[in-house]
Amino acid sequence: xxxxxxxxxxxxxxxxxxxxxxxxxxxxxxxxxxxxxxxxxxxxxxxxxxxxxxxxxxxxxxxxxxxxxxxxxxxxxxxxxxxxxxxxxxxxxxxxxxxxxxxxxxxxxxxxxxxxxxxxxxxxxxxxxxxxxxxxxxxxxxxxxxxxxxxxxxxxxxxxxxxxxxxxxxxxxxxxxxxxxxxxxxxxxxxxxxxxxxxxxxxxxxxxxxxxxxxxxxxxxxxxxxxxxxxxxxxxxxxxxxxxxxxxxxxxxxxxxxxxxxxxxxxxxxxxxxxxxxxxxxxxxxxxxxxxxxxxxxxxxxxxxxxxxxxxxxxxxxxxxxxxxxxxxxxxxxxxxxxxxxxxxxxxxxxxxxxxxxxxxxxxxxxxxxxxxxxxxxxxxxxxxxxxxxxxxxxxxxxxxxxxxxxxxxxxxxxxxxxxxxxxxxxxxxxxxxxxxxxxxxxxxxxxxxxxxxxxxxxxxxx
Amino acid sequence: xxxxxxxxxxxxxxxxxxxxxxxxxxxxxxxxxxxxxxxxxxxxxxxxxxxxxxxxxxxxxxxxxxxxxxxxxxxxxxxxxxxxxxxxxxxxxxxxxxxxxxxxxxxxxxxxxxxxxxxxx
Numbered sequence: 214x215x216x217x218x219x220x221x222x223x224x225x226x227x228x229x230x231x232x233x234x235x236x237x238x239x240x241x242x243x244x245x246x247x248x249x250x251x252x253x254x255x256x257x258x259x260x261x262x263x264x265x266x267x268x269x270x271x272x273x274x275x276x277x278x279x280x281x282x283x284x285x286x287x288x289x290x291x292x293x294x295x296x297x298x299x300x301x302x303x304x305x306x307x308x309x310x311x312x313x314x315x316x317x318x319x320x321x322x323x324x325x326x327x328x329x330x331x332x333x334x335x336x337x338x339x340x341x342x343x344x345x346x347x348x349x350x351x352x353x354x355x356x357x358x359x360x361x362x363x364x365x366x367x368x369x370x371x372x373x374x375x376x377x378x379x380x381x382x383x384x385x386x387x388x389x390x391x392x393x394x395x396x397x398x399x400x401x402x403x404x405x406x407x408x409x410x411x412x413x414x415x416x417x418x419x420x421x422x423x424x425x426x427x428x429x430x431x432x433x434x435x436x437x438x439x440x441x442x443x444x445x446x447x448x449x450x451x452x453x454x455x456x457x458x459x460x461x462x463x464x465x466x467x468x469x470x471x472x473x474x475x476x477x478x479x480x481x482x483x484x485x486x487x488x489x490x491x492x493x494x495x496x497x498x499x500x501x502x503x504x505x506x507x508x509x510x511x512x513x514x515x516x517x518x519x520x521x522x523x524x525x526x527x528x529x530x531x532x533x534x535x536x537x538x539x540x541x542x543x544x545x546x547x548x549x550x551x552x553x554x555x556x557x558x559x560x561x562x563x564x565x566x567x568x569x570x571x572x573x574x575x576x577x578x579x580x581x582x583x584x585x586x587x588x589x590x591x592x593x594x595x596x597x598x599x600x601x602x603x604x605x606x607x608x609x610x611x612x613x614x615x616x617x618x619x620x621x622x623x624x625x626x627x628x629x630x631x632x633x634x635x636x637x638x639x640x641x642x643x644x645x646x647x648x649x650x651x652x653x654x655x656x657x658x659x660x661x662x663x664x665x666x667x668x669x670x671x672x673x674x675x676x
Numbered sequence: 677x678x679x680x681x682x683x684x685x686x687x688x689x690x691x692x693x694x695x696x697x698x699x700x701x702x703x704x705x706x707x708x709x710x711x712x713x714x715x716x717x718x719x720x721x722x723x724x725x726x727x728x729x730x731x732x733x734x735x736x737x738x739x740x741x742x743x744x745x746x747x748x749x750x751x752x753x754x755x756x757x758x759x760x761x762x763x764x765x766x767x768x769x770x771x772x773x774x775x776x777x778x779x780x781x782x783x784x785x786x787x788x789x790x791x792x793x794x795x796x797x
Contacts, residue, residue, distance in 0.1 A: 453763065456763055457685075457763060460763065460782055460783075460784050461687050461688075461691070463784040463785060464691050464783070464784060464785055464786055464789075465687075465691075467784070467785035467786045467787060468691070468694065468786045471786055471787065492784075493784075496784065
């Protein structure tokens with residue numbers, strides 16, 4: 214039960230008590246009035262008794278007078294007795310009668326005296342009771358006063374309590390309001406807390422997941438780095454060590470062909486020549502593998518270079534092949550790019566020599582090389598950052614092209630789409646190209662349709 | 677004319693001998709199997725004074741690079757051209773420029789070697 218409720222019940226009790234007291238007070242008033250009325254009645258009756266008494270005393274006196282007169286008359290009669298014998302007897306009877314009546318009257322007087330005494334006694338009793346009633350009345354009045362005082366006190370206190378109660382009720386109200394507000398705020402906070410805890414828990418899980426994935430990735434990355442280094446070291450060492458015996462095979466074959474020319478049959482010479490060709494092919498493979506591994510391991514030094522310069526150098530290197538294929542290389546619209554020069558030279562060399570190699574027989578090779586700076590979002594390529602600048606280099610030829618589904622595979626090491634009888638090469642050239650583009654943080658895309666030429670688009674970040 | 681070839685590979689020594697003879701049969705070839713043996717030969721007699729020294733780089737016991745520096749520090753050989761004769765041709769290019777006189781990549785045919793020798797000798 215709250216404080217306010219207790220106060221309210223106390224109030225009610227006080228009110229009830231007051232009512233009870235008021236009732237009692239009214240009853241006391243009524244009893245008082247009754248007593249006063251009875252008192253008055255008794256007074257009246259006492260007055261009446263007094264009058265009756267006086268009457269009786271007066272009658273007594275009269276009786277005494279009449280008795281004296283009767284004595285005189287008696288003496289008269291006794292005197293007259295003689296004379297009036299008859300009358301004496303009658304008088305005697307009348308006398309007896311009177312005596313009787315007297316006796317009766319005396320009896321009645323006695324009875325009246327007794328009744329008077331009784332009345333006096335009753336009066337006295339009544340007076341006593343009246344006195345008692347007065348006392349009881351006073352007592353009641355006193356008690357009433359006391360009660361009134363107490364009621365007043367209680368009323369004061371009740372009033373004070375009411376005020377205090379109201380104050381408390383007001384404060385309570387305020388507190389309840391604030392409590393309600395706090396409860397709402399609390400609920401809100403609890404809800405927010407829960408939400409936060411939920412999100413925190415989710416984040417913790419996500420975090421753990423990420424941490425785990427990160428660890429795994431780091432592990433795998435570390436493993437890959439080690440594996441890559443091992444692989445490159447292996448490639449380099451094995452390529453180098455493979456060169457030694459190969460070179461000897463080639464040299465000894467050349468010695469035989471040189472010095473034993475006259476002793477060899479035509480068939481023998483032909484087989485040695487085939488041996489030389491095979492060894493030459495192996496030499497080329499090893500050279501390309503070495504180049505590939507060297508591109509992956511060498512230090513990357515970027516410099517701003519005019520692409521025209523690079524292409525001119527490559528054109529010079531490939532002069533003989535260009536003439537042989539009656540090729541035209543159109544390289545006019547070219548910008549500068551931030552590149553690793555020696556690697557990029559290799560890249561252009563590989564792309565252009567590829568274009569020359571895969572030209573259509575009987576049709577002069579026509580290669581168009583262009584480059585310009587573009588924004589990432591102009592390219593329609595998702596991998597590029599929309600607002601970054603890129604150097605977009607295009608190498609387009611009119612050669613045999615390739616089927617579109619090979620556009621990824623052609624960049625893989627040893628991927629060759631043609632038999633070596635038709636087109637020579639080791640299948641490393643485009644892998645080297647891709648590796649170089651990756652070293653430049655760029656991307657390369659090959660697009661073609663069979664017999665409709667090929668286009669290589671390179672995007673290098675422009676810094 | 678005396679040429680001094682320091683190479684651990686017997687095949688390469690034979691090929692070199694053949695090419696040298698093909699080029700000019702009057703040239704004498706002295707060979708050493710490695711750097712240690714080469715220095716022993718050079719230090720054994722003051723009279724040994726080759727006209728050309730051909731030095732392989734990848735050899736056991738002593739690297740061609742160390743052998744090159746040691747040979748260069750011998751007063752008697754101060755004016756003798758030392759030609760690097762090896763398959764490796766990347767990291768040693770600088771070395772060749774400052775210490776060696778020339779750099780010859782071991783060729784794939786006898787004709788090529790003969791041609792190279794005719795150019796340097």
